[in-house]
Amino acid sequence: MMSASIRIVRKFVWLGFLLSVLFLASCGGGSSTSGAPISITLSGPASSISVGEAVTIEATVYDPNKQGVTWTLSPATFGTLSAGTATAVTYTAPAQITQTGKATIIATSITNPTITASVEIIVSPVLVSLTNTFGLALAPFTLNQGAQTTMVATVTPSGPHGVTWSLSPATGAGTLQATFASQALYTAPSTVSSQTAVTVTATSVDTPTASASVTIYVLPSGAGPNVVPVSVNGGQVPGQTYANGAFTSILICQPGSTVACQVVDGILVDTGSVGLRILQSAVPMLKFHTITDGIGNTLENCQSLANGAYRWGAVSSADVYIGGEVALTLPFQLIPTADAVVPDGCTNGGVQNSNTPQLLGANGILGIGLEPTDCTLAGTNYCDGSTNATLPNLYYSCAPLAGCATTDSPVIATTASRQQVTNPITLFADNTGSILQLPVPAGPGATVNGLLIFGINTQINNLLGNATILTLDANDHFTTTFQGQNLVSSFIDSGANGLFFPDSLPVCTSDSQFFCPGSLTNLTATDQGATQGSAVVNFSVDNADRLFSMYPGGAAFDTLAGPEQSMPACVGGGTSCSFDWGLPFFYGRSVFTKIDACTPPPAMCMGTSGAWYAF
Amino acid sequence: MKNPCREKIYSNSSSAQIRIVLLLTFLSLPAFASLGGDLSSVESDRMKIAPSSTTSAVQHDSCSVQEITEASGTVVREYLTPAGRVFGVAWQGPFTPDMHQILGAYFDRYSSAANEARSGYLGHRPLDIREPNLVVQSAGHMRAFSGRAYDPTLLPEGVSPNDVR
Structure with missing residues (x-):
């Protein structure tokens, strides 16, 4: 299944490869003496390679002046070009990257530099993933002292030698024992006096720069599937600090899948709002089912804040795992990065949409407040049409391509059809509420590690x-x-x-x-x-x-x-x-x-x- | 604390006033003036809806207040000078009020000040704008918002900013 899909991708890229060749005529005024067109055709053995791999690209040049090409790489530092001749060059991919990247190799005619041809090469990183024995990716989790857990490492693309396992800190972190088939058994220290963080790392033997880690919080007692670590750590947005924000990690999956998933860190725990709100830019590889009405319009959700800011995005559906709890087909708000036309009823304050990590201060918000959905208050649902009140500015129905208009009015969203952005806890096994537990900071500005208990x-x-x-x-x-x-x-x-x-x-x-x-x-x-x-x-x-x-x-x-x-x-x-x-x-x-x-x-x-x- | 505006409306509330508020609410027309606006705009709306009724706002020596419940359930209180100019607005309810409507000509300044406030320290917190001609304090969380806005230069004599609430 997997190899078939890769083959399809390669064929597709190969087609693009041929099409990317540019046949440009030098329509007079060029340096060509004959006036005949110059053409460049590029070929190479592969258009999708792994980190560290090298490929040779050859140019077939038709040029009456018998000149060849010069070679350039874009982005210039994404790998290297070597052994360049008038008709061939070797491209070597970067040794390691964190996510899939694209190199463009450009051949430029020496006779007429306005004539170029280019080829794109996709470079995939070697990725190591850590999962539990059910195949679900691991976010930081809790474990009681003396308890054990088994982890599985997977290297993609798989090399011949698997992974090595390591544990930090060097002492007092418990034991880690590699078992078989890239599995390891972790045993927590038999006693800890307080919450202790240990990090388990699996490193690819064939590509030592590729590794994956998970942090385990060992507790004296009280750990369990309903307990996840939270940290007041300044947040995850590079270059800026979020003071007094409690952050956690979630695993979000396309509904029904345990593979099309991503661990998202930097999720703000908010007991003052309801519903999960995630930036699309934080989950770029995932595709979520959006809620549509009978005529295919997208249901959009608006959250307006007291400070005039707002959050806008489609009501989408995901399977969300937090610790050992799961909310299947959870309706949540997926906030797109692109600026959309937002109805005036939502932009009320006129303050900028919070649609980037810098503006939101987080990759997402985990709203686990007092209510089951974002449109309920003490037993009244204001958005499902059950009250006589005019609908508030929470839900809008927008055409999938044209989007909303500034004049659009709110529409009904029901809970029966899972249209309302929902408190994830209500779908958990432990669904009555939550406990947020944070110690007193050691001093001003300290990092604080605590627990969120469902x-x-x-x-x-x-x-x-x-x-x-x-x-x-x-x-x-x-x-x-x-x-x-x-x-x-x-x-x-x-x-x-x-x-x-x-x-x-x-x-x-x-x-x-x-x-x-x-x-x-x-x-x-x-x-x-x-x-x-x-x-x-x-x-x-x-x-x-x-x-x-x-x-x-x-x-x-x-x-x-x-x-x-x-x-x-x-x-x-x-x-x-x-x-x-x-x-x-x-x-x-x-x-x-x-x-x-x-x-x-x-x-x-x-x-x-x-x-x-x-x- | 004595609140001249609040006191007055409680002692003088009439059935006519209540009726007008209800009519305004049901017809969902612009039901009240904006900050800095005057009573004539309220009166104009009112005349379209209920021409035979009496003036809805209760006059007092220093100020008057009228309370409107938005269709979504949020209560908005408008504070008027004796001359009928709106010098303050307060709100409370499950949804944010229509800020364009209640701030009127002050909206753009509110909007730019709110954006500026956001460019300060990162994080979520209430809004507190204190400019010479506009004070806006807006707080609350999902399904429970409250706030007030007033123009300090429009406060009638004997009325404190604290009366706008």
Whole structure:
């Protein structure tokens, strides 16, 4: 099957190879004395090669002046040209590359440099992949101390000698034993005092520059298929740092496939939104089924944010694996890089679409908030036509080629047809909610490694225990009392990178979105559930400018905060007054986010809606 | 905290006012003026819809407020000067309001300031714009948004920015 498809590809490229030859006439004024046309025809044995391989390209030149060609390579540093003569050259592919690339070799007539011919050569890297014994690619995962797991390495194209296995750090990482057929058995250390990261690497023997690694987080206890590592590490976007962002990795597959898959790192964990949103540019090789209506229009999804930004992309379907949990045919938002025409109802704020890693600050957003879909609130679905309200600006139906118009109106999207962007957890085996668990940073700017645990009260490792439940009102809010203010629309939101609340602290002159007090300021607030639960929360606010300048590129800042309205606007209350407990709130806590669904056991369904927080 | 605008509407709300709000909501026409706009635009819309009814906004010495519920469920409150000019707008609800509509002539400045705010430190957070002629504070998360916008130079005497909420 695989070799057949490769053959087809090669034939196709060979055809393109012939067609790429240019027959250009020198229509007078050239250096040709006879005035007859000059032609160049190129040939070579292969048009698709692996890294490090060499091919010779020959030129058949018709030139009355009996001159040959000169050779150039584009991109100039993608491999090398050698042994160039007037009619032949040898191209050597780069020794190793991370993804498939293309070299263009150009022959230029010496007699008339305006006459050229070119040939394209596809260079494939040697790739090593690591999978579990079911053939699924491995993203970072958790394992209890003393536990074992088997991994499989595959080299493509396969060489005669397989892989070598290695383990780091050199000591205290457990043991790794190569078994057979490129498999290895990893045994975690028998005891670890705290979460310990170890890295397993498989390296191709034939192409030592090709390797694959996976990081395993060994826990003293509590690991399992429903537990994945998260890291506040500044994010994955080169050249920029995302402060207070909790990132994880997912495995995303074309529906029904376990091979057409990709591990995507740099996925922001957001308990303040619902649904998976992925940049198309982060999964370039995958093709996802988009949701279409009866006449073939594409269902597009809009997420508008409070800050005026928006995210736009087709509702698509994928099988999404996170740790040992799977959401099959999950409706998610696939954000294209190309700028599309977006309806005015979505671009509302007029702020740029977040469609690149630089703008999004991530490769994707894992929205695992309180609701089952992105258009539900406390039991009401605003997008499926079940309420009388005018449809909000979430779903649009657009022609597949022409796209949307700025004047388009929102359309109905139903959950029955899996059209609404859905909280992935609702499709997991452990579907009641999640626990995000982060330790206190060692210091300002430190990297913090924590856990995301799926399910609440579904396994021995996700029990509520003695955590305090805060029930919520019909808007999914609780009340925070702070400095004499009743902030009745308060919420907990791992996707916000600071604590945001109304206070008289000075804002930074460089960026009024953050506070810049003269010195570290200690504060206290009380969170009060709608019908039950109360907790006193102590926190500190430091000068954001000082934090960012003293710890450039820093990841975790537990004292980062900013204004949300200005004090004392909320002393008298007001429904628009809120305390946004962003990621700093999660440091040193296990925060439970229970999804709104009154599923058994009944004790899990509390308050006005079935959604609640606990910590 | 005393809020002159809020107080007034609670004490003076009338059935006529409620009726107008409902009519405006049902007909989905531009139901209210924009920031900086004046009551005549509201009155103009109102006259098309309910010519026999009385003025919807309740006047007060320093300001008045009218509350409109958008069809999507988001509540928008407009604060007007005694002369009927909109000096502030506040909103709260499951969906972001139509910012073009509520900000009117201020929209372009809002848009450029919001883009500029985004070019600061990376990450997701509320919006806080503080310019001499425009303050916008917008917060919340999916299915729960709130915010306010006002022009500090238009605030009537005796009205604090804190009254816009």
